[in-house]
Amino acid sequence: MIENTKCECGHNNPLGTVLCEHCGRPLDEISDSKEKIDKEMRYEGKARRSLTYQTSIMDQVWNFFSSVKIAIVLIIITLIMSGIGTIFPQEQFIPSSSPDTYYEQTYGTLGKWFYQLGFSDMYSSWWFATLMSMIGISLVICSLDRVIPLYRALKNQKVAKSTVFIERQRISLKENMLEDVPAKIDDLADKLAAKRYHVRREGNTLLAEKGRFSRWGPYINHIGLIIFLVGILLRYLPGWNLDDYVWVQEGQTVRVPQTHYYVKNEGSSIEYYKSTEKSNKGPIVSKYRTKAVLYQKDSAGKLIPLTKKTILVNDPLNYQGLKLYQSDFRSGDLTGIKFSLIDRKTKKNLGVFSVNLSQISESQIYKVGDLRVKIKDYYPDFAIENNVPVTKSQDPNQPAFLFETIEKGKTKGENSLVISGMNFPNPKSNKYDIGLAGFDMVNTAGLMVRVEKSLPIYLIGGIISMIGLVMGFYWQHRRVWIRVQDRILYLGAHTNKNWFALRRELSQIGFSHLVKEIEK
Amino acid sequence: MTTVMNNLLYGTFILYLVSAIVFVVVATESKNRSKVWRRLAIILSIAGVVIHVAFMITRIVIGGHFPTSNMFEFIAFLCFALVLAFIVIFAIYRTYVLGAFVMPLAVVLLAYAAVFPRNIQPLIPALQSHWLYIHVTTAALGQGAFAVSCVAGLIYLIYQVGKGEKPKHAKYLEMTLIILVMLVGFSIASLLFQTFGYQASFIHQVNENQVIEEYNLPPIVAPNESKAVKVDQFLSYQGPLFEAPSWMKGEKAASKFNSVIWGIVVGLVLYAIYRAIARKNLYQLLYPLVRKLDPELLDEISYRGVAIGYPLFTLGALIFAMIWANEAWGRPWGWDPKETWAFITWMFYSAYLHLRLSRGWVGMKSAWLAVGGFVIIMLNLIVINLVISGLHSYA
Ligand code: HEM
Numbered sequence A: 001m002i003e004n005t006k007c008e009c010g011h012n013n014p015l016g017t018v019l020c021e022h023c024g025r026p027l028d029e030i031s032d033s034k035e036k037i038d039k040e041m042r043y044e045g046k047a048r049r050s051l052t053y054q055t056s057i058m059d060q061v062w063n064f065f066s067s068v069k070i071a072i073v074l075i076i077i078t079l080i081m082s083g084i085g086t087i088f089p090q091e092q093f094i095p096s097s098s099p100d101t102y103y104e105q106t107y108g109t110l111g112k113w114f115y116q117l118g119f120s121d122m123y124s125s126w127w128f129a130t131l132m133s134m135i136g137i138s139l140v141i142c143s144l145d146r147v148i149p150l151y152r153a154l155k156n157q158k159v160a161k162s163t164v165f166i167e168r169q170r171i172s173l174k175e176n177m178l179e180d181v182p183a184k185i186d187d188l189a190d191k192l193a194a195k196r197y198h199v200r201r202e203g204n205t206l207l208a209e210k211g212r213f214s215r216w217g218p219y220i221n222h223i224g225l226i227i228f229l230v231g232i233l234l235r236y237l238p239g240w241n242l243d244d245y246v247w248v249q250e251g252q253t254v255r256v257p258q259t260h261y262y263v264k265n266e267g268s269s270i271e272y273y274k275s276t277e278k279s280n281k282g283p284i285v286s287k288y289r290t291k292a293v294l295y296q297k298d299s300a301g302k303l304i305p306l307t308k309k310t311i312l313v314n315d316p317l318n319y320q321g322l323k324l325y326q327s328d329f330r331s332g333d334l335t336g337i338k339f340s341l342i343d344r345k346t347k348k349n350l351g352v353f354s355v356n357l358s359q360i361s362e363s364q365i366y367k368v369g370d371l372r373v374k375i376k377d378y379y380p381d382f383a384i385e386n387n388v389p390v391t392k393s394q395d396p397n398q399p400a401f402l403f404e405t406i407e408k409g410k411t412k413g414e415n416s417l418v419i420s421g422m423n424f425p426n427p428k429s430n431k432y433d434i435g436l437a438g439f440d441m442v443n444t445a446g447l448m449v450r451v452e453k454s455l456p457i458y459l460i461g462g463i464i465s466m467i468g469l470v471m472g473f474y475w476q477h478r479r480v481w482i483r484v485q486d487r488i489l490y491l492g493a494h495t496n497k498n499w500f501a502l503r504r505e506l507s508q509i510g511f512s513h514l515v516k517e518i519e520k
Numbered sequence B: 001m002t003t004v005m006n007n008l009l010y011g012t013f014i015l016y017l018v019s020a021i022v023f024v025v026v027a028t029e030s031k032n033r034s035k036v037w038r039r040l041a042i043i044l045s046i047a048g049v050v051i052h053v054a055f056m057i058t059r060i061v062i063g064g065h066f067p068t069s070n071m072f073e074f075i076a077f078l079c080f081a082l083v084l085a086f087i088v089i090f091a092i093y094r095t096y097v098l099g100a101f102v103m104p105l106a107v108v109l110l111a112y113a114a115v116f117p118r119n120i121q122p123l124i125p126a127l128q129s130h131w132l133y134i135h136v137t138t139a140a141l142g143q144g145a146f147a148v149s150c151v152a153g154l155i156y157l158i159y160q161v162g163k164g165e166k167p168k169h170a171k172y173l174e175m176t177l178i179i180l181v182m183l184v185g186f187s188i189a190s191l192l193f194q195t196f197g198y199q200a201s202f203i204h205q206v207n208e209n210q211v212i213e214e215y216n217l218p219p220i221v222a223p224n225e226s227k228a229v230k231v232d233q234f235l236s237y238q239g240p241l242f243e244a245p246s247w248m249k250g251e252k253a254a255s256k257f258n259s260v261i262w263g264i265v266v267g268l269v270l271y272a273i274y275r276a277i278a279r280k281n282l283y284q285l286l287y288p289l290v291r292k293l294d295p296e297l298l299d300e301i302s303y304r305g306v307a308i309g310y311p312l313f314t315l316g317a318l319i320f321a322m323i324w325a326n327e328a329w330g331r332p333w334g335w336d337p338k339e340t341w342a343f344i345t346w347m348f349y350s351a352y353l354h355l356r357l358s359r360g361w362v363g364m365k366s367a368w369l370a371v372g373g374f375v376i377i378m379l380n381l382i383v384i385n386l387v388i389s390g391l392h393s394y395a
Helices: A034-043 A057-066 A068-084 A099-116 A126-155 A163-167 A181-194 A212-234 A455-474 A499-508 B002-028 B032-063 B071-093 B096-114 B130-162 B167-195 B253-278 B282-290 B295-328 B337-358 B364-387
Strands: A171-176 A198-202 A205-210 A241-249 A253-255 A261-272 A285-297 A303-312 A317-319 A322-343 A349-356 A365-368 A371-379 A382-385 A388-391 A400-406 A414-419 A432-452 A478-485 A488-495 B200-206 B209-215 B227-231
Touching (some): A068 A126, A163 A478, A181 A205, A241 A322, A261 A322, A285 A432, A322 A400, A371 A388, A414 A432, B002 B032, B002 B071, B002 B282, B096 B130, B130 B167, B130 B282, B167 B282, B167 B364, B253 B282, B295 B337
Antiparallel strands (some): A285 A303, A365 A371, A371 A400, B200 B209, B200 B227
16 A cells, blocks of 8 residues: 655645656556556556555445456356357247247257256346346446546646656657757647647646547447446336237237237238249248338227338338337238029029128128028038037138028028038038138238337447447547756657557657667 | 459459469568569559459449348458458558468458359348448448458467467467368368369258258268258269258258368368478468567557457447347347347457456457457357358348
């Protein structure tokens, strides 16, 4: 621990300071070596909280999170864990709803461990969230720990630095001066200014500086990252995001799940690339398209249209943050069947009637000429089990109907069973035949329903991060100190990165031998 | 038009190749008459980039979309990004030796790209977004800069190990170089078999569909539970020797796995021949090229590559990727394997930066990290595709 913080130059430094705030001279023996000063230049030798207070629990926590070593460890753990998580597919991507058996069956013992150790759904697990939060906390604390002292130091830079400070810089030189001192310094000042340095002078000393703002780059980047992480954390708030799915048939209006909106499908279509239609690999889809209308119910229960849009892949409907994405497409869903009624004797077609599969009831009557047809029974997925007709499911895979055809003026009629795809022999006594005359088919759109309120936060975080990165990487903070003392010119230069560019600049203002110099 | 496009591609390849040769000549030359050669080397690589741009433009005109939508187009673009990043970094540091390593890598990369089917495919709806091109190109430009960083790191390692100062690293450096030889070997083998029209195909079951898998190299490994449809003979070898394990599920996983095995085999054979003739390590062969360089400069170039690439990669592979994913799939991020590996790459370079800045990892450690980072990118490109079928099915 540093006891004496009073510098030879008479300045009283705060506890923990490594380089004198006033003249830059190293204050203790440990930092009184060439390598050390290079390292201390990052925070200008300022006292940092984490290096000054190290006793209480609060201090220890602070120091833990402000350590870059810990940050690197956290980053490496996160990246290794993320890598392990990609060995097998995550639960959301597996074609099974029972992961507890799926992983072991498909991938053997390794798969079992993968599942049991929690890697199968790791990115939404509590421990992954904990890792992320720790990185977040670390970002906040490390930035606070450094940015304040750095700000103070950069704001109050003294032009005149001790020759010890100048000589200990990575780039430094000492030259005997023969010419006129003020004229030489004037000349150097002009040349540095021409290289866009901001030059300050005090007597026989000079400080030229440029690109100081780039020092804030990493911190601005970290702030962007913090904002981004806050955006992720906000997703744990109820109602903040919504992730659902809805199938809508053409012509149908259905409720958008988990919202009070309704969506109508006014037509879905699929288009193919013309040139690929005849290729042997099958046609390639060029567009999936759904014309959608979004409604809301008013107080009387009437649907009020809000917005209308042709949804394409990559072009969702967006209404106040509620987004509907074209995600899936099913063609040829059966919605209705057409039947023709035929007189058995004359073979004359008496007419056609159309059954809407979503509106089948016993009271429904289809009129064909003078005849009335009623549906007595309907089997969407027809089969015979133990000599009894049954339906295997409610999906119209093989629809079968028991019709009653009633002649004018009568109350009872004849029964006929019609099974699609089969020629069922109805009783000989029947006067009429009912045959399939066609299907009514529609397309169905699978729409993804999404609300993600963090999007603007991510975007702002991302933009701020990028600004910070560009500032920090494409500009550098360069400083040149010059001091003439006893007819000796001392020059020291420092940059936070890209030393060769700085050397080149110095060579261009007359210190050409700085370029070749290689230090160990 | 299509012949123009193909000629432009060959032109690019030849310019890169000649430029690579001239750079190597410049790097080995000790006398001073090389001033003309030096100019020539860099002019050739710039000309290569220009022709490469012309190639991409004709491809846009023909296909109607930016050429980064299948594996050939993506790797060719990565090659473009590599040369572009090299030219930028060359403009800063003027090191010709860097070109002697980067340009051959560009040639290998372009040859590797040519192994994949080169026809222009129409875009499926999910790929029809401008954000896709913006995302892929920016990410690839970042990766190009990372590749230059990796090359500078390798040169640094060759310098230090070749000088005999770091004997402990020699083994690992040699292994890394052998892996590069494998990439070269694979590209050569594939192109040869392609030129002679080698064909083999197998039929097998994928998710209840019969799928025919085409091979362009003689089958060492066949798809899991497959039947051979047609297998050409190669020097009376017909194969296959064994079947791919069942968890290799990616699109055409088995034929890609077969390619990897070929790469390893051909690479090892080439290396064995080299050893039999030269009787010294590869890094010892390369050391004279780099002997006169300043290690500190190499270290800085390697870092500069990351410094240029990191913001580009962040923008392209994370931010633009999220914008696009949000449009296409309704979520900015979904931990798809490809996305996860972009995240891993980014975290890796973040760790690199912090280690360098705060823990003083410069020199050897930093050079190894630069090499490692690019290995992750290549893994992402080659291996992830092999095993996993994600949403990013093409690359
Ligand atoms: C995923 C998380 C992180 C990313 C992507 C990130 C990114 C960066 C970048 C790009 C730089 C600039 C490096 C350079 O200029 O070479 C930087 C610097 C830095 N980072 Fe981070 N960082 C992250 C997390 C952290 C954490 C958790 C800490 C906390 C200890 C931290 C501490 C620092 C420090 C102290 C600097 C140097 C700042 C300076 O030059 O004054 N970083 N970071």
